[in-house]
Amino acid sequence: MSSQIPVKQVDPATDASPGKKKTEHVELYASRKKIYVKAVTGLYQRIRFFSLWGLMGMYFLFCWVQVGGEPLIYFNLPAREFHLFGTTFFPKDFIMLSGMLIIAAFGLFFITTLFGRVWCGYTCPQTVWTFIFMWVEEKVEGSRNKRIKLDQSPGGTAKMAKKVTKHALWLLIAFATGLTFVGYFYPVRELSVDLFTLQANGWAYFWVFFFTVATYTNAGWLREQVCLYMCPYARFQSVMFDEDTRVVSYDYNRGEPRGGRRKDASKAELGLGDCIDCGQCVQVCPTGIDIRDGLQYECINCALCIDACDEIMDKMDYPRGLIRYTTEHELEGRPSKILRPRTFGYGAALLLMIGALVFTLLTRVPVQLDAIRDRGALFKMNNRGMIENSYTVKIQNMTEVPQVFILSVSGLDTARIIGDTAFRVAAGENLSLPTVVEVSPEALTETHNDITFSIRAEGDATLGANTESRFLGDRR
Incomplete structure (x- = not known):
């Protein structure tokens, strides 16, 4: 029996004959093929169930919970106030926001060096909403095979009803988002x-509409396209991987050669590995890859393929772990290290930033004082023979309750504030006060003299602030 090798037919128009340059047409764009994800149960799916629904619960509830009459999390942009878990922050606290973002970045880098893209698989908002939408899709249209048959079936009332119901629920979730x-x-x-x-303003309608459309589009239609082509993390993650990074991997040495067989068949006699080539790991993958092809940037480490494979291994009475979280070194039979130079580097940077942020929060005084000297006039002599300087004193109360502050000045003998020195400042208010300070001419030793303005809360000596300024006058 002879064997035949298929021969590629050459188009005469592109024939690479002598003296002619062959032209090849390469398609750089391919239309998206819909991925029908099969539902699976298992350890990692249960972990994801709690992580995704926990995150969804926090997202939808935190804006409703109030502490001291203020929402638990509320970004009041017109008033430039940011309420986070009972504490109010102002633009001057922006450095702390920067610190939190840096901590989040180094935390992501640190976790990635250890466990790859587990952030993507368990906590990424795109993953959260995509899995919620897929859950709705399965409840309305049925299992994977039923959804495939439904899409391939001709249009009808039943099909239309399911599609309309699914998209209506998607839009409802997107609108709530x-x-x-x-x-x-x-x-x-x-x-x-x-x-x-x-009664809402136009911007409120615009942003609600914008995020409704964005959620519906990203979680309902784009799905894995966001992870593959829009997310920058998918592209630069590889620089944080090494042979000791623990990622979802297929044990090639144990699984190959793959092939189908009966449960009671001897894989040794058949010359096969543990992989029965059932394709379950591909059917459950939300990005549509085959994990058996090796490490791929499309893998989001969701571990659905692990749960699916473990279920098949149980049915075949094979040991679990053909697909598992492991490292390249472990697959090669070599020991794997958790502590590595890059792990120490990212970990040290993370701890340093956390320490700096905690120190800043603990030493943060929720009151700010500024004193700006009036530059329109250097100084003047009043009718009592005292030298006066004018200032604008600004007191910002960053606590959650009104405060009465006592204003004082020091640094020069006989220096005192003319007029009231007690001021009530509402919570979050930035009070601006025209203030006049007088000093006896005999107390001046220089033309430019340092003075200090101070405020202390009435009834709370620990709540206060100081600021330095200059007092001008003739030297005696």
């Missing part, structure tokens, strides 16, 4: 009423 997001910047209790009574 958009409403909640805007609710972190616009009091959500007011927003919920104003939207439906047409």
